[in-house]
Amino acid sequence: MSKKTKDGSGRPRQRRDGLVVEQLPQETLVYDLERHKAHCLGVVAAAVWEACDGKRSMAEIAASAGRRAGQTVPLDAVWLSLRRLSRARLLATPVALPAARVGTSRREWLKKAAALGGLSVLSITAPTAAQAATCTTQTTCTGLQNRFCTGAPCCTTGPNPAPPGTICKKVGNQNMCSCAP
Amino acid sequence: MQLRTLAPTPPLGPGHEGRGRQVARVLRGAWREHPDADGLDAADLVGASPLLLRGGSAGLAWWRSRAGQVPPPVLKPLHDAFAVHTLQGAILEGKIPATFTRLHARGIRPLLGKGWAVARLYPRPGLRPYGDIDVYVRPGDEEAARAALDRPGEDSLPVDLHRGLAELDDRPFEDVFARSRTVRLGAADVRVFGPEDHLRLMALHLLRHGAWRPVWFCDLALMLETLPPDFDWACFMSGDGARTDAAVCAVRLAHELIGASLEGVPAAVRERTLPRWLVPAVLRQWGEARFEPHGTRTPMAVELRRPRGLLRALRARWPNAVEATVGRRARFNGLPRLPFQIGECLARTLRFARAQGGLAAPPER
Numbered sequence: 244m245s246k247k248t249k250d251g252s253g254r255p256r257q258r259r260d261g262l263v264v265e266q267l268p269q270e271t272l273v274y275d276l277e278r279h280k281a282h283c284l285g286v287v288a289a290a291v292w293e294a295c296d297g298k299r300s301m302a303e304i305a306a307s308a309g310r311r312a313g314q315t316v317p318l319d320a321v322w323l324s325l326r327r328l329s330r331a332r333l334l335a336t337p338v339a340l341p342a343a344r345v346g347t348s349r350r351e352w353l354k355k356a357a358a359l360g361g362l363s364v365l366s367i368t369a370p371t372a373a374q375a376a377t378c379t380t381q382t383t384c385t386g387l388q389n390r391f392c393t394g395a396p397c398c399t400t401g402p403n404p405a406p407p408g409t410i411c412k413k414v415g416n417q418n419m420c421s422c423a424p
Numbered sequence: 425m426q427l428r429t430l431a432p433t434p435p436l437g438p439g440h441e442g443r444g445r446q447v448a449r450v451l452r453g454a455w456r457e458h459p460d461a462d463g464l465d466a467a468d469l470v471g472a473s474p475l476l477l478r479g480g481s482a483g484l485a486w487w488r489s490r491a492g493q494v495p496p497p498v499l500k501p502l503h504d505a506f507a508v509h510t511l512q513g514a515i516l517e518g519k520i521p522a523t524f525t526r527l528h529a530r531g532i533r534p535l536l537g538k539g540w541a542v543a544r545l546y547p548r549p550g551l552r553p554y555g556d557i558d559v560y561v562r563p564g565d566e567e568a569a570r571a572a573l574d575r576p577g578e579d580s581l582p583v584d585l586h587r588g589l590a591e592l593d594d595r596p597f598e599d600v601f602a603r604s605r606t607v608r609l610g611a612a613d614v615r616v617f618g619p620e621d622h623l624r625l626m627a628l629h630l631l632r633h634g635a636w637r638p639v640w641f642c643d644l645a646l647m648l649e650t651l652p653p654d655f656d657w658a659c660f661m662s663g664d665g666a667r668t669d670a671a672v673c674a675v676r677l678a679h680e681l682i683g684a685s686l687e688g689v690p691a692a693v694r695e696r697t698l699p700r701w702l703v704p705a706v707l708r709q710w711g712e713a714r715f716e717p718h719g720t721r722t723p724m725a726v727e728l729r730r731p732r733g734l735l736r737a738l739r740a741r742w743p744n745a746v747e748a749t750v751g752r753r754a755r756f757n758g759l760p761r762l763p764f765q766i767g768e769c770l771a772r773t774l775r776f777a778r779a780q781g782g783l784a785a786p787p788e789r
Contacts, residue, residue: 265514265549274511283507367504383722396556396582399512407515410580424580 255304255325256297256335273333279399279406282331285363286312291324292333327364381422384411397422444707446472447481447638452683454484455646457547461492470498475713477501480553481639483509487551510550513543516557516582521612523557523573523581530572534615535560535589535604537625541616542643544607545650552639560586562597591628592621594664603659620659623647627674628667634747635677635706636717644675645684657690666755672696673756677706699758705745716740724776743768 263274271289273282284292290311294304301321308324309316322340329338379396381403397405405422414421446468453459469489476482482505489499520540527534539554546552561569566587573583589600603618617625626647630640661668672693678684680703686694709715727737743751745761748768 263511263514263518265510267510267548270507272507272511274515276515281504281508281511283504365504367507396584398555407512410582 253301254297254299255295255329255338257292257295258333258335262333273331275332276407278332279404280331281367282333283363283365283367284328287314287316287320288324288327288364290316291321292328295325295328295334297335324364331364331366333364379411379422381405384420384422440708440711441704443471443475443711443713444709445711447475447479447710448681448707450476450485450488451481451638451642452488454481454488454682455546455551455642456649459488461488464489464492466494466498469494473498473501475710476638477505478713479637479639479710480509481637481642482506483551483553484639484642487548505553506550509553510548512553512555513540513549516540516554517549517609519579519581520557520614521610522579523559523583524609524612524614526572526575526581527559527561527569528612530568532561532565532569532572533601534565534569535601536614536616537586537622538629541622542626542647545646552643556582556584558584558586560589563588590625591632591667592625592663594667595621595662618659619647619652620656623651623675624660624663624667624671627671628750631670631674631746631750633717634709634744635674636709636712636715636744638682638710641674641678641682641684644678645682648675648678648684648686648689651688657693661692666753669696670750670756673698673702677702681706699756701745701758701761702756705761709744709746725780741769741772743772 261275261277263276265272266289269286271284271292273284274280275282287308290308291304293311294307299307301318305316305318305321308321325334325338326340328334380398384397384405397409397411399405399407406424409422409424411420411422414423449463449465449468450472452463469485472485473482476485482502486499486502486506489502517540520536524534524536536558537560538558539556541558543549543552543554559569566585569585573581573585589595589597592600600617600621601615603621604615605618606613606615608614616622623644626640626643630637630644633640635641661672673696675684675686675689675693676696676698679686680698722737724737724741727734743765745765748754748761748764749756751768751771752764754764
C-alpha cells in the first residue's frame with residue numbers, strides 16, 4: 244500500500260501561503276487569495292488539515308486530529324479529508340491515494356464521509372450580495388473609458404466578481420478602466 | 425425552537441411591499457447575540473433569500489435561523505454568504521492598520537466610520553459585510569491623504585476617502601474628533617467615531633441612499649441596543665434641525681421595521697410619528713429585486729451611447745421617496761413625495777449636464 248504524497252514524502256503538509264483562515268466554533272473558513280475561492284472545513288477536516296505539518300505520518304495525523312476534534316478519527320477519515328483538502332488545493336503538495344483505496348467509488352467515499360461526519364470541505368461560491376453601496380462591478384468598470392474610472396473598490400461578488408482588494412482605475416495607457424490592486 | 429412548516433404558504437401581500445415585509449420579518453432581532461427564532465416563518469425565509477443575499481443581510485438571516493428546523497438547501501446559501509463575508513471581512517480588516525499607519529506617518533489623524541466600525545459590534549464577524557474602508561479626514565488633509573494611500577510601489581488599499589464628515593458636516597470636525605474613541609487593531613491605533621456621532625452618521629447615511637439595504641437598519645438596531653451608559657442623546661440630536669429630525673425618523677424606522685428596542689431612548693425619539701408613506705416606501709424598496717444601487721450602475725455617460733437601454737437606465741435612477749426627501753433637504757412629513765422625486769430627478773439631470781459640459785466633476789451615477 245502506498246501512502247505517499249506526490250512529492251514522495253508520505254507526510255502531507257498544509258498549504259500556508261496565499262490563504263486567509265478564520266476559525267469559528269464549528270467550522271474553519273479558508274479563502275484562497277490566488278484562486279479566489281472560499282472553503283468551509285468541517286471539524287474533522289479542519290483538525291486533519293491543522294495536523295498536516297509535513298512531519299507526521301498518517302497514524303500520527305489521525306491521533307493529532309482526534310485530540311483536536313475531540314473524537315476518534317480513524318485512518319479512513321484522514322484519507323477522506325486529505326482527498327478533499329487536496330482537491331481544494333489546501334495542501335502544499337497533492338496527496339496520492341494508496342493503491343488499496345484507489346478503486347473506491349465516489350459513492351463509497353460519500354457513504355464513509357456521511358458515517359464519519361465533520362469531514363466536509365465545501366467550496367463556497369460567492370453569493371450575489373451587494374456588499375457595499377460604493378463598489379463598482381467588474382463588468383461596469385471594464386466598460387468605462389479611463390477618464391470615467393470610478394476609483395471605487397470593485398465588487399467581489401456577483402456574476403463577474405473582481406479579485407478582493409481591487410479598485411476600478413486607469414492602468415498604464417489603457418483606454419478602458421480595470422479592476423486592479 | 426420550531427420553525428413553522430412551508431405549507432400552506434401565507435399570502436405575500438401586494439408585490440414589492442409584501443416581499444419587503446418578508447425581509448423585515450426574517451431580520452427581526454437577528455443582530456442579537458441570541459436571536460429569538462420563534463415565529464420565524466420558513467416561507468418568509470425562502471421568499472426573502474434572494475433579497476437577503478442581494479442586500480448583504482443573508483448572514484444575519486442565517487444567524488437567526490440556524491437554530492431552527494430549516495431545510496439545509498434553504499440554509500446553505502445563507503450560510504455561504506456568512507462564510508464569504510467573514511473571509512472578506514478578515515481580508516479588509518487586515519488592511520485597516522496599514523491605512524492608519526500610512527496616514528499617521530503623514531501627520532493625518534483620520535476617523536473610521538461605517539463598515540468595520542459597526543461590523544465589530546456584531547456578535548460574530550461576517551454577520552455584517554462591508555466592501556471598503558471608510559476614512560474621514562479634515563478637508564485640508566484630503567490631498568495629502570490621497571498621496572499617502574496611493575504611494576507608488578505599495579499595495580493599494582480599498583479606502584473610500586471622505587473629505588470632511590459627509591452627513592455630519594453640520595458639526596465641527598474638531599468636536600467630532602474630540603468625541604472619537606481609539607481602538608487597537610493589529611499594530612495600529614484606529615480612531616472611530618464616538619457613539620453619538622456614529623449613530624447619527626449611520627442614520628443619515630442610510631436615508632441618503634434611499635434606505636435600500638435592510639442591514640443598515642440592523643446596524644441602527646444593534647447600536648441602539650448596545651449604547652454605552654453615558655450615551656449623550658442631546659449630542660446625537662444637536663446640529664441641523666432637519667437632519668436631526670431625519671436621524672430620529674431613521675431610528676423610529678428601525679423600531680417599526682425590524683423591532684429595534686427603544687428602551688432608554690428619549691421621548692422625543694420614541695414618540696416621533698412617522699408619515700404614513702415612509703414605512704411602505706422602505707418596504708417597497710427592500711422588495712425590489714431589480715434595484716441597481718448607487719455605485720454599481722453603469723455611468724449615465726456610457727448609457728447615453730446606447731439608447732436602447734436608456735429607458736431602463738433612467739428608471740434605475742428614479743429616486744425613491746426617502747432618497748428624494750433627503751436630496752431635496754425636505755422634511756419627513758405627510759406631504760406627497762412625488763414633487764420631491766421629480767425635483768430630485770431634475771437636480772440630478774442638471775448636475776449630470778454640468779459635469780458633461782466641463783468633465784470636471786465625476787460622472788452622474
